[in-house]
Amino acid sequence: MSRVSFLEQVNRSFDRAAAISGHDPHLLAQIKGCNSVYRLTFPVKRDDGSIEVVQAWRAEHSHHKLPTKGGIRYSLMVNEDEVMALAALMTYKCAIVDVPFGGAKGGIRIDRRQYSLAELERITRRYTFELVKKLFIGPGVDVPAPDYGTGPTEMAWIVDTYKSLTGGGELNGEACVTGKPIAQGGIHGRLEATGRGVYFGIREACDIGEDMAALGLSKGLDGKRVVVQGLGNVGYHAARFLQQDGAVLVGLAEFEGAIASPAGLDLAQVVAHRRETGSILGFPGAVDLPESSAALELDCDILVPAALENQITGDNAGRIKARVIAEAANGPTTADADGILADRGIAVLPDLYLNAGGVTVSYFEWLKNLSHVRFGRMEKRFDEKAHRQLLAAVERTTGMSFSDQDMSLFASGADEEDLVNSGLEETMITALHQIREVQQRNGGNLDRRTAAFVNAIDKIVVCYEELGIFP
Ligand code: NAD
Numbered sequence: 001m002s003r004v005s006f007l008e009q010v011n012r013s014f015d016r017a018a019a020i021s022g023h024d025p026h027l028l029a030q031i032k033g034c035n036s037v038y039r040l041t042f043p044v045k046r047d048d049g050s051i052e053v054v055q056a057w058r059a060e061h062s063h064h065k066l067p068t069k070g071g072i073r074y075s076l077m078v079n080e081d082e083v084m085a086l087a088a089l090m091t092y093k094c095a096i097v098d099v100p101f102g103g104a105k106g107g108i109r110i111d112r113r114q115y116s117l118a119e120l121e122r123i124t125r126r127y128t129f130e131l132v133k134k135l136f137i138g139p140g141v142d143v144p145a146p147d148y149g150t151g152p153t154e155m156a157w158i159v160d161t162y163k164s165l166t167g168g169g170e171l172n173g174e175a176c177v178t179g180k181p182i183a184q185g186g187i188h189g190r191l192e193a194t195g196r197g198v199y200f201g202i203r204e205a206c207d208i209g210e211d212m213a214a215l216g217l218s219k220g221l222d223g224k225r226v227v228v229q230g231l232g233n234v235g236y237h238a239a240r241f242l243q244q245d246g247a248v249l250v251g252l253a254e255f256e257g258a259i260a261s262p263a264g265l266d267l268a269q270v271v272a273h274r275r276e277t278g279s280i281l282g283f284p285g286a287v288d289l290p291e292s293s294a295a296l297e298l299d300c301d302i303l304v305p306a307a308l309e310n311q312i313t314g315d316n317a318g319r320i321k322a323r324v325i326a327e328a329a330n331g332p333t334t335a336d337a338d339g340i341l342a343d344r345g346i347a348v349l350p351d352l353y354l355n356a357g358g359v360t361v362s363y364f365e366w367l368k369n370l371s372h373v374r375f376g377r378m379e380k381r382f383d384e385k386a387h388r389q390l391l392a393a394v395e396r397t398t399g400m401s402f403s404d405q406d407m408s409l410f411a412s413g414a415d416e417e418d419l420v421n422s423g424l425e426e427t428m429i430t431a432l433h434q435i436r437e438v439q440q441r442n443g444g445n446l447d448r449r450t451a452a453f454v455n456a457i458d459k460i461v462v463c464y465e466e467l468g469i470f471p
Helices: 006-021 025-032 080-096 117-133 152-166 193-206 209-214 233-244 267-277 292-297 335-343 357-371 380-398 404-411 416-441 448-467
Strands: 036-045 051-060 068-074 102-108 142-146 225-229 248-254 257-260 287-289 302-305 324-326 347-349
Touching (some): 006 335, 006 448, 025 448, 036 080, 051 080, 051 117, 051 142, 068 080, 068 357, 080 102, 080 416, 102 142, 142 152, 142 357, 193 302, 193 347, 225 292, 233 248, 233 267, 233 302, 287 292, 347 448, 357 416, 380 404, 416 448
Parallel strands (some): 068 102
Antiparallel strands (some): 036 051, 051 102
């Protein structure tokens, strides 16, 4: 484990980029600093009647755009440094994918497996209550989302608590949090959005032939050997989309251990096996690695850390065999490891770009909540009718006719999920090429993480320069 704190690592990356960005150092200092941190403790009644005091945080890193945005994490590792680091990453992430939010992050220091559902609900609602009291949540103020250890259920409790406290007059109350269940104002495609974005980012990177050649890899995702660490929301969906598009999952790791098979592991079968036996280990035909972290060192082309920070460190970076590290998790690579990987010519798709699919689709969900209408509702049927008329005209002109299958394929209008996925794909592709442009502007010498930070800093600087400083 690196001795440099997570926040210090994020700030080091910022400093490296800031030094070559050429902007006013005072403005850069303003961008780097965390605007506000709310540290709180509150009591929770356990099911047995005892009382436990819980520690929690919400950090808002940058108010240059409002609302601020960032997930809420439930983990025993949560601390102020981590929350501030993750909030800072959110600011830069939003800038990279042109999502008009400042960065924020929240965390509650609990191991969710030690609590009943009723206890988790009380913890989540009390935390929300405390955020409301201090104006750390609201559609135009600060909008949380799921992160490690949380999901749609917690987001539903948050929106219900918020709306209960703010009363019926809050027309846009649903937009106080994203990642909600569909019936509570969620959006189709949000659940898998981060994993899908990870897949789009990796696919696009693999499609750049010259970059792949420089790594000694062939162009394209097909046949790429992939190891995924963490089969939660992000890791599971990323692995699913990668496998669907021809990548071979040669290793999968969970907290209880890892499994490997050079011939490839069927994700659906592995997940079914884990559900049945309670462990990923013992999957038929695979080799067990009881030490989960050993999966990071497996022979593969692409390593996808999708669990937590500080996984690839100065200790193991020298033994990593992957040619590409695709950071689905936040902060999986320490600063020490970054240097070692760069020396070894291993490419990194950095977290602040690669896992930005979640916040991108959260932005779409927020827009949906503010407009109070599902994407595609107004135009889907109209588009279908127009397409059918056009196809009929083509049939009349050419004297040929489309099959029923082709007709419905060409004529169909886009529904909400189509639009969300299309917006996400466009965002991930555009952002990768913007980062590459920064690399090219600097003679190709910049690593992708530094280039991503430069890209974010440039955009935030423009915002500050145009806004000026109040008063
Ligand atoms: P999650 O709680 O759904 O899943 C995390 C998974 O990792 C769990 O299955 C857990 O058992 C596993 N895990 C924990 N420790 C492990 C270890 N040492 N080795 C292997 N597996 C381990 O969390 P998530 O939402 O998928 O988040 C994962 C990472 O992605 C975090 O860094 C988070 O900040 C980041 N992220 C999440 C989102 C999102 O939309 N959920 C968005 C951006 C970034």
